Amino acid sequence: MNNPFFRTAPWANSLMLIGVSGAIASAAFAQESTPAPAATPEASVPAAAPAPQPAWKSIAVYPPVIKLSAKSDIQHVIAVATREDGVTQDVTRMAEWKFSADTVADWKDFVLSPKGDGTAELTATWNGQTAKATIESTNSSQVRPISFERDVMPVLTKVGCNTGSCHGAARGKDGFRLSLFGYDPVGDYQRITREIGIRRINLAVPDQSLLLLKATGAVQHSGGKKVEPGSKHYDTILTWLKNGAPADAARSPIVTQVDVYPNQAVIEGEGQMQQLVAVATYADGVQRDVWDLASFTTNNERSAAVDADGNVKSGVRGEAFVMARFDTHTVGSQILALPENIAYKAPDHYGNYIDSLVKAKLQKLRLPESAICTDEEFVRRTTLDITGLLPTEEETVAFVQDTTPDKRSKWIDNLLDRKEFSEIWAMKWSDLLMIKSNNQVSYKAAYLYYNWLTNKIASNTPIDQIVRELITATGGTFQNPATNFYQVELDRLKLSENVAQVFMGIRTQCAQCHNHPFDRWTMDDYYGFTAFFSQIGRKQSEDYRQLLVFNSGGGEVNHPVGGAVVKPKFLGGDVPDVAGKDRREVLAQWLTSEENPFFAKSVANRIWAHYTGVGIVSPVDDFRASNPPSNPELLDELARKLVEYKYDIKKLVRDICNSQTYQRSCTPVEGNELDDRNYSHAAVRRIPAESLLDCISQATNTKDKFRGLPIGARAVQIADGATSSYFLTSFGRSQRTTVCADEATTDPSLSQALHLINGQTTGGKINQGGLLKTWKEQGLTQEQIIEKIYMRCVSRKPTEEERATLVKAIAEAPNADQGIQDIFWAILNSREFIFNH
Numbered sequence: 027m028n029n030p031f032f033r034t035a036p037w038a039n040s041l042m043l044i045g046v047s048g049a050i051a052s053a054a055f056a057q058e059s060t061p062a063p064a065a066t067p068e069a070s071v072p073a074a075a076p077a078p079q080p081a082w083k084s085i086a087v088y089p090p091v092i093k094l095s096a097k098s099d100i101q102h103v104i105a106v107a108t109r110e111d112g113v114t115q116d117v118t119r120m121a122e123w124k125f126s127a128d129t130v131a132d133w134k135d136f137v138l139s140p141k142g143d144g145t146a147e148l149t150a151t152w153n154g155q156t157a158k159a160t161i162e163s164t165n166s167s168q169v170r171p172i173s174f175e176r177d178v179m180p181v182l183t184k185v186g187c188n189t190g191s192c193h194g195a196a197r198g199k200d201g202f203r204l205s206l207f208g209y210d211p212v213g214d215y216q217r218i219t220r221e222i223g224i225r226r227i228n229l230a231v232p233d234q235s236l237l238l239l240k241a242t243g244a245v246q247h248s249g250g251k252k253v254e255p256g257s258k259h260y261d262t263i264l265t266w267l268k269n270g271a272p273a274d275a276a277r278s279p280i281v282t283q284v285d286v287y288p289n290q291a292v293i294e295g296e297g298q299m300q301q302l303v304a305v306a307t308y309a310d311g312v313q314r315d316v317w318d319l320a321s322f323t324t325n326n327e328r329s330a331a332v333d334a335d336g337n338v339k340s341g342v343r344g345e346a347f348v349m350a351r352f353d354t355h356t357v358g359s360q361i362l363a364l365p366e367n368i369a370y371k372a373p374d375h376y377g378n379y380i381d382s383l384v385k386a387k388l389q390k391l392r393l394p395e396s397a398i399c400t401d402e403e404f405v406r407r408t409t410l411d412i413t414g415l416l417p418t419e420e421e422t423v424a425f426v427q428d429t430t431p432d433k434r435s436k437w438i439d440n441l442l443d444r445k446e447f448s449e450i451w452a453m454k455w456s457d458l459l460m461i462k463s464n465n466q467v468s469y470k471a472a473y474l475y476y477n478w479l480t481n482k483i484a485s486n487t488p489i490d491q492i493v494r495e496l497i498t499a500t501g502g503t504f505q506n507p508a509t510n511f512y513q514v515e516l517d518r519l520k521l522s523e524n525v526a527q528v529f530m531g532i533r534t535q536c537a538q539c540h541n542h543p544f545d546r547w548t549m550d551d552y553y554g555f556t557a558f559f560s561q562i563g564r565k566q567s568e569d570y571r572q573l574l575v576f577n578s579g580g581g582e583v584n585h586p587v588g589g590a591v592v593k594p595k596f597l598g599g600d601v602p603d604v605a606g607k608d609r610r611e612v613l614a615q616w617l618t619s620e621e622n623p624f625f626a627k628s629v630a631n632r633i634w635a636h637y638t639g640v641g642i643v644s645p646v647d648d649f650r651a652s653n654p655p656s657n658p659e660l661l662d663e664l665a666r667k668l669v670e671y672k673y674d675i676k677k678l679v680r681d682i683c684n685s686q687t688y689q690r691s692c693t694p695v696e697g698n699e700l701d702d703r704n705y706s707h708a709a710v711r712r713i714p715a716e717s718l719l720d721c722i723s724q725a726t727n728t729k730d731k732f733r734g735l736p737i738g739a740r741a742v743q744i745a746d747g748a749t750s751s752y753f754l755t756s757f758g759r760s761q762r763t764t765v766c767a768d769e770a771t772t773d774p775s776l777s778q779a780l781h782l783i784n785g786q787t788t789g790g791k792i793n794q795g796g797l798l799k800t801w802k803e804q805g806l807t808q809e810q811i812i813e814k815i816y817m818r819c820v821s822r823k824p825t826e827e828e829r830a831t832l833v834k835a836i837a838e839a840p841n842a843d844q845g846i847q848d849i850f851w852a853i854l855n856s857r858e859f860i861f862n863h
Contacts, residue, residue, distance in 0.1 A: 079367070080110035085117065085155040087148065088287030089305050093313035094131065094140040094163040096170035101138045101315045103159065104301050105150040106288050112390055113364070114291045116300045121152040130163050140166035172266040175211040176278040180319040180352070181259045183208050185241070185252040190543075192249050200248055202226070206540035209549055210587050211274075219271050232267035258318060279309040284316070284355035286348075291359065292390060293330075293340040295366035302336035302359055304350045320352040325652070330361035345391065345703070349652050354541050354548050356651035368392050377686040379667075383660040384687045384705050393698045396707035399691045401426045403863065406821035407708075408438060408683055410862045411637050413446035414717035414742050416724055419817040438683045442676050446742075448484040451675070453716060453742045454636070455479055457760040457770050458528050459496075460514050462747030468571035469746060471503045471510050473734060476745035478507035488673035489629055490618035493529055497614035502572050509575040512562055518583075522556040524765045526597060529617060531628035531649040534597070539586075545650040547597070549587065554595030557583040558604075558613040577608040598623070624649060626665035626673075631655075632767070633675055634664060637682050639709030640702065647767045656703040692863045710863045712772040715757035716741035722787060722854060725818045727795035753787050788854045798846055808836055811846055819853045 085107045092101045105121045108114050118136055125131070127146035131138045138148070138161065146161045172178070187204060188194035194206040202221075204214050218226055218237065228235040236245070242260065243251035253259045266272075287303045304320040307313050322332045329344030338348055340363040347358040370392040376382045388395065399407065405425045409417040417425070425437060441447065461476050463469040482492050499508035515521045519538060526532040536542045537552035563578030582591045594609055595601045599621065602612050616622055628649065635641035642661040643649050655661045664678065671677040682688050690708045698706035713721060719741045723730055729738040733749045741754060747762030756777045760770035782788055792798070797818075801811050812832050816824045824832065832849055839845030853859055 080113075082107050082153050082155060083110045084108050085121070085150060085152055085157045086288070087150050087157045087159040088303050089285070089313075090159050091313075092138060092148070092159055092161045093311075094138065094161070095165050095312050096168055097140060097166060098170060099140055099314070101305075102301075102303050102317050103136050103138060103148065104287065104303055105152065105157065106291070106300075107152060107155065112292050113294045114288065114300070115293075115298070117150075117152045118301060121150040124149045124151070131161055142166050172262060172269060173274050173278055174215050174266065174272070175274050177262050178266050179208045179211050179214065180316070181253075181262055182214075184319050184321060185259060186249070187241075187252065188214075194540075196539075207543055209541040213587070215273055219273075227267060227271050229267065229270060232264055235267055238263060238267070279312070281306050281353040281355060282309050283307040284320070284350065284352050284357050286350045286357050286359045289359050290362075291338070292362045292364065293338075294364050294368075296341055296363070298340045300338040300340070300361070302332070302338060302348065302350065304336060304352060304357075306352055306355075316352045320350040322348060322350055323652075324348045324361075329363040345656070347652075347654050349544075351544075354546055356545055358651060358654050360654070362390055364392055370394070378681060378684060379663060380660065380681060380685040380687055383657060383663060384685075386659070387657045387704055388706055391701075391704060393701055393704060393706045394695050395686075396691045396693055396695050396698065398686065398689050399708065402822040403691065404434060404689060405437065407862055408441060410713060410717065410721070412438070412441040412450070412679070412683070413444055414450045414714075414720060414740070415446060416721050416818070417821055419814070422817060422821045434689070435680075435684050438680060442680060445484060446740075447676070447679075448480065448486075449740070449742050450717075452476070452480040452483045453744075454632075454770075455483070456745075456747070457762055458765055458767070459511065460747065460762045460765060461510070461745065462514075462762040464748065466516070467510065467513055469734075469748075470571060471507070471513065471573075472747075473745045474504060474507040475510040486674060486676065489675060490625070490673040493618055493625075494614040497525070497617065498608070498611050500576050502567055502574050504569070504572045509573070512564065512575045513573045516564070518559040518562065519556055521559050521562075522552075525559075525613075525617075526555065527647050528765050529628065530597065530622070530624035531631065531643065531647045532597060532624060533648055533650070542650075544652040549585065550592070551595065551597060553583050553585050553592040554601070555597050557592050557594040558609045561609055577610070596622070620669060626668050627661055629673070629675075630664035630668045630678065631661060633668075633678055634661075634682060637679065637688060638705060639711040644703070645766075645768060647765070708863065710861050712774075712861050714770060714772060715754045715759040716744070718757055718860065719751075719753055719787070721859075722791060725854065725859075726788075726791040727797050728791045753781065753785070756781055782855050782860075788851055792847060792850050792854075798843070798850065802843075808833060808842065808846065812849060815850050815853055819859045820856075 085105055088104050088106065089101065092103070094101065104116060104118045106114050107117045123133065125133065125146055125148060127144060129142045130140075130144045130146040132141050140163045143163055143166050145163070148159045148161055150157050182188050182204065186192055188206060188208055190206060193199050193202050193204040195203070197203065203217060205211075208214065226236050232238075238260065239245045240247040240249075241252040241263075242255050283306070285305045285307075287305070288300075291300045293300060302322070304316045305313060306316045317336055320336070322334065322336045324330050324332045324346050326344055326346035327341075329341045330346035330348055331339045331341060332348045336350065338361055340361070342363065343365050344363055346361045346363070348361055349356055349358045370389075371394075372389050373385050373395060376385060385395070402422065405417045405422055409415060409421075425433065430436075456476055456479060459475075459479070461472050461479070463472040479492075495508050496511045499506055499511055501509055503510045503513050512521070515524055523533075523535050526534045532547070534542070534547055534552050534555065536545075537547040537549055539549075541548045560581040560583045561578045563576045565574050566572075567574050584590065585592050593601050594604050594612070596613075596616050599616065602616070604612050618625055628647075631641045631643050632646050635644070635646045642655045642657050642664075643653065644656075667681065668675075668678050687705050688708070690705070692708040692710050694701075694707050701707070702709070712718075719730065730741065731737045732739055732741065732744050734745060735743060747760065750759055756775065758771035758773060763769065798811065801814060806814065809829060812829060813823055816822060835849070836842055836845035839848065
């Protein structure tokens, strides 16, 4: 076998592998100087010659339904054609447009404006394809008055006046402060019209108002020029000033929905353009074209750049999400940029439902797949992922020699039945729940909390049931360890944030002080969710180490803007009836129900990320509109399956590990080398700190001792987050101080490399375990000992080239025993051992 990820480099006098000190510093196996092996016939290799260009199959007009409800309303319209292979093209300027009733609307430069009341159809025809949009025009002769909240505030947001770098900063800027992104329109109106007399507005000579003079650059403005005189934005503010800068008689209808069209585009060739159209819908049914008020951004400038008006320009091959933010809504459009006339052969075999959805995305991106991993790679990868341990030599040999066609699925079932599976997930959930002793939580409480969680997972208790027990926990932290959930965090604001982040993957922290700038969550949402935790009672028991948790039945949350009492409200959901009820029970039922669109997706995404190395939403605890899933269809299906399986995570893990997607080689093939989000090849992952220490102990036949555990216990079994070692800390064990998933890190550091090279974890354990001495006493030859080392550490036999190089190195060593020990040490320091691939 020729594994490209472990190369026996020239040996130095000390028999150290050249480059060992850099072993931890790079996880990018595919960037090794050794060329990657050629793809096997199982991989989808691009065709040698470009295929004929597919035909155009359809055309669509956006928005499909156009509502004009005032004289000043307009609507930009676009037409998008789609090819049989999914490639799209903006054909707005090439299509032939026709009206069914010219009396309803005017049509100029692909913009509709009302002409009379009635309905009509707008038809676009291109390349033999036809599509229609319906037009509804009402109140076409009425002028909608300029509203401060509906019209002026969006202009201030669009041009950046109320951003954090300008007047939206906590203390404002240059003596003028606005609420960040307009979360407090009433307060903003007061500050604009009432602060400092008539300094900012001049109702006698409106166009001389400082509000306009600074925005146009007519007078010194540290923020620079924001609007052009005579522009639509300028005219909106000027008209409002001419009307006397009136306050809104009542709060304007809220924006209930924002749509961006098209919601997906597959653009072939660099420099191609695609216009986006953004439409807002208000609570009163009014539809509004917000192309000039929405803020457009992109998460990948190189693949899809976007200007202020929503014009997307394709770039290098890749995927981007272009976001449009208006009011409190952020929505995205997926843009796929492909090279022109790229040759691609679609896979002709699909595995389970996971493979079908992954391959559908790869086909859109024209990404080939890597081959299926070898048996040796599979048995090591699955054992590490599912149990956190290495396969034994006997297990590897038996698996490789097994010729039954379903041996991989049987092996997965075998691993899932081991207790180590539940220990891995108990550790991961302990990190998220911050199980750790400190001045607030006693060691006994932390230990009982961890054991309760471990027993629940070991008994295959569904995750939704565990969460309900945590949220509704009542009693003493010793008698009912789940109540420690409310001892770990006492602040109700942080508690609500933790619940949202751990169980729904939503980070609400930004909405504590202002509306979330990159997501839908407002301050109302934040404090409405916090209100569920406002009636938690806590008191000390007779044992000072134990806390009693109960429902106090009283306590409210006041909104920081205005001070009004906020009713409990589900995130993205309704205001429930909590009268006479424990609010936590109401929340727990909704949180784990199908009414909550986030819980199942969040749990499924965390499970997926553990086995593939990267979440469909990444980071796994950052679900937001501006961080969309790389494969939303896959995420939806995984969540649906988890619900179908009644939150039995073993069943979902079985699906994942049996998929071709999981079993792909980590060696890229031509065309998918840069893919790190679409699973065209397996990700190379450094083994987490606890499992890495366990693997080193397993490979060297040594035992560790941790607080509260017997000698020989594994690092993943440590109950208390405060219990650690230099090795675990250096290699990124979670400190359990926050609920963030990235607290447990596999990032490289110099201390890791130095510790492996010079510390006692490798060299000391080799001597302590005595394996080399035992093998020598058993009469094994040098080559047999080398093979033993390889099988224990990397689950394969050495190649002939490696075997010859190592035997020669032993002969050149001061003595044979030292040479063999150095080989053992070097392999424990190798990238092939430290990484799961």
